[in-house]
Amino acid sequence: MRQAGRYLPEFKAMRAEHDFFKVCQTPELACEITLQPIRRFELDAAIIFSDILVIPQALGLEVIMVPGKGPTFPDPINTPEDLKRLNESVDVSTSLKYVFDAITLTRHKLEGKVPLIGFAGAPWTLMGYCIEGGGSPTHAKSKRWLYAHPEESHRFLSILTRVIIDYLIQQVLAGAQLLQVFDSNAERLGYDTFMTFALPYLQQIASGVKEGLKQKGVQLVPMIVFAKGANYALKELSEIGYDVVQLSWTVRPEQARHETTDVTLQGNLDPCAMYASPDRIGELVLQMLKEFGTQKLIANLGHGVYPDFNPDHVKAFIDAVHHHSEQLNSLSEDNS
Numbered sequence: 183m184r185q186a187g188r189y190l191p192e193f194k195a196m197r198a199e200h201d202f203f204k205v206c207q208t209p210e211l212a213c214e215i216t217l218q219p220i221r222r223f224e225l226d227a228a229i230i231f232s233d234i235l236v237i238p239q240a241l242g243l244e245v246i247m248v249p250g251k252g253p254t255f256p257d258p259i260n261t262p263e264d265l266k267r268l269n270e271s272v273d274v275s276t277s278l279k280y281v282f283d284a285i286t287l288t289r290h291k292l293e294g295k296v297p298l299i300g301f302a303g304a305p306w307t308l309m310g311y312c313i314e315g316g317g318s319p320t321h322a323k324s325k326r327w328l329y330a331h332p333e334e335s336h337r338f339l340s341i342l343t344r345v346i347i348d349y350l351i352q353q354v355l356a357g358a359q360l361l362q363v364f365d366s367n368a369e370r371l372g373y374d375t376f377m378t379f380a381l382p383y384l385q386q387i388a389s390g391v392k393e394g395l396k397q398k399g400v401q402l403v404p405m406i407v408f409a410k411g412a413n414y415a416l417k418e419l420s421e422i423g424y425d426v427v428q429l430s431w432t433v434r435p436e437q438a439r440h441e442t443t444d445v446t447l448q449g450n451l452d453p454c455a456m457y458a459s460p461d462r463i464g465e466l467v468l469q470m471l472k473e474f475g476t477q478k479l480i481a482n483l484g485h486g487v488y489p490d491f492n493p494d495h496v497k498a499f500i501d502a503v504h505h506h507s508e509q510l511n512s513l514s515e516d517n518s
């Protein structure tokens with residue numbers, strides 16, 4: 183969940199000197215930013231510094247990071263005709279080589295201390311960015327496609343899915359030990375549109391990556407799915423081949439446990455809880471761990487960190503997870 187973010191002074195110093203996508207494209211810099219939170223905190227994993235929008239870039243679309251506005255497409259996809267602009271036959275092994283190099287370098291530098299997570303955006307979320315031209319409060323332009331151009335929407339989602347599968351497989355070959363798929367815009371959909379335009383592609387990604395790795399004789403890695411806010415489809419999300427389902431803070435742990443079968447859950451404290459005092463953060467962590475239980479859980483926030491978070495409060499969260507889970511585990515051992 184956005185460990186680097188903009189809340190660390192060492193990240194801000196790096197960004198003051200370099201453009202965001204330049205950092206993504208420079209393995210030494212991406213590696214350095216990935217390691218920053220690992221040096222500062224007792225985290226249990228690292229996530230490679232990159233962005234979900236490198237895939238639209240690889241498909242030939244321009245994406246820039248505008249200060250104060252976020253990622254922006256100067257020339258977004260407007261009509262189905264525009265799909266012709268996509269470089270469908272893109273070879274990610276060359277166009278996204280910089281990500282694989284960053285992963286390999288970071289794996290070496292981590293020296294086995296913690297595992298390295300690779301990631302990609304999900305098809306619906308990437309389609310949304312390409313059509314909206316950036317973030318959007320309603321996603322009305324991209325949702326319009328689902329209703330006005332359903333066939334072309336499926337075509338767009340299929341193109342993205344193929345590239346994402348290839349991209350994730352190559353991240354594993356480069357050294358990624360877990361993979362997370364971010365469907366951050368799932369919260370804009372309802373049950374029917376999610377089941378039609380998002381879930382089938384998430385499923386294809388899980389099976390495509392596992393199949394591809396098997397064919398190459400490479401050991402499978404655990405896969406995490408994050409369909410942010412898709413609390414209406416937790417059962418379905420737990421049944422499409424992912425090992426872990428990440429939850430946003432808008433669902434109760436008990437409900438998520440009840441509705442999912444046989445998966446590990448990840449989450450889900452409200453990121454804004456980081457504005458509470460360190461003591462209060464500790465109490466909220468304890469409550470979260472009690473509600474989920476400490477097994478089959480990756481304790482995390484329910485979304486990424488914000489730029490104005492106090493790093494000491496993030497540390498309070500991480501330390502409280504370790505402290506309280508150790509205590510809860512030793513209590514349950516005493517009882518057994």
Ligand SMILES: Cc1c2[nH]c(c1CCC(=O)O)Cc1[nH]c(c(CCC(=O)O)c1C)Cc1[nH]c(c(CCC(=O)O)c1C)Cc1[nH]c(c(C)c1CCC(=O)O)C2
Pocket residue numbers: 183184185186187188197202229230231232233234235247250251252253301317364366410486
């Ligand atoms: C939707 C999305 C994006 N990118 C990502 C998502 C999915 C997760 C989510 O739902 O938040 C994923 C992402 N983006 C980033 C990471 C790397 C991991 C990490 O930093 O710990 C990951 C996993 C770096 C980043 N990606 C971004 C930053 C901040 C960059 C900066 O301004 O310095 C970082 C560290 C920029 C970014 N990139 C994107 C957005 C919406 C923004 C924020 C724009 C803003 O608020 O100004 C697209």
